Amino acid sequence: RIGTLVCWDQWYPEGARLTALQGATLLCYPTAIGWHPQEKATHGAEQLDAWRTIQRSHAIANGCYVAAVNRVGHERPGPHPLSPSPQGGEGERQDRHAGQGGGSGDGIEFWGSSFLADPFGAVVAEAPQDREAILIAEVDLARIEEVRRGWPFLRDRRIDAYAGIGARFLDLAPSAIGHQQDPRKR
Numbered sequence: 001r002i003g004t005l006v007c008w009d010q011w012y013p014e015g016a017r018l019t020a021l022q023g024a025t026l027l028c029y030p031t032a033i034g035w036h037p038q039e040k041a042t043h044g045a046e047q048l049d050a051w052r053t054i055q056r057s058h059a060i061a062n063g064c065y066v067a068a069v070n071r072v073g074h075e076r077p078g079p080h081p082l083s084p085s086p087q088g089g090e091g092e093r094q095d096r097h098a099g100q101g102g103g104s105g106d107g108i109e110f111w112g113s114s115f116l117a118d119p120f121g122a123v124v125a126e127a128p129q130d131r132e133a134i135l136i137a138e139v140d141l142a143r144i145e146e147v148r149r150g151w152p153f154l155r156d157r158r159i160d161a162y163a164g165i166g167a168r169f170l171d172l173a174p175s176a177i178g179h180q181q182d183p184r185k186r
Helices: 007-011 013-021 037-062 141-150
Strands: 002-004 026-031 065-070 072-075 108-111 115-117 123-126
Touching: 007 026, 007 037, 013 026, 013 037, 026 037, 037 065, 037 108, 037 115
Parallel strands: 002 026, 026 065
Antiparallel strands: 065 115, 072 108, 115 123
16 A cells, blocks of 8 residues: 655655555655755755655654655746736746745756655665756565564554644643643643
8 A cells, every 4th residue: 555645745754654544654745945056055865864864754754655756857937827828828837945945046956856755764766966868766565564574663663652742732732640720721
């Protein structure tokens, strides 16, 4: 079974866990993530490492395969896609990151690097950063069972301690031992 979570979902463990609990043996994260070209030299390696780490962590924590699928290439900014162009047609694609987080409107460079991680987080196939590629890799379903038996994270969860998981902030959530008062009302 394949569970698909999209783009921003990749940064949150809850979606991966719930999808695995529903029987997914492979989590697929199609995404479009990258950096502003001027940020690459300063932050590129750590941002790419964080992305790879969170994806591999989903594989380990849930004992399943993870396909991290990312686009590649550079997208230049343009007028807003809903605004008319000077020729009267549709506008060019807009860089949604232009002017945000230190960007200077020079677009975004998508870092590619799509990969497949096994249930213990080992990368079994990886695409390059600089060009499109098609990855073909074997998914060994027996490996899922092997990892889940040896590292039974799904079985050993302390679900009795997760009372606040549905709250945005824990200080506003009922605790496992009783209801805590909203700190703004103290």
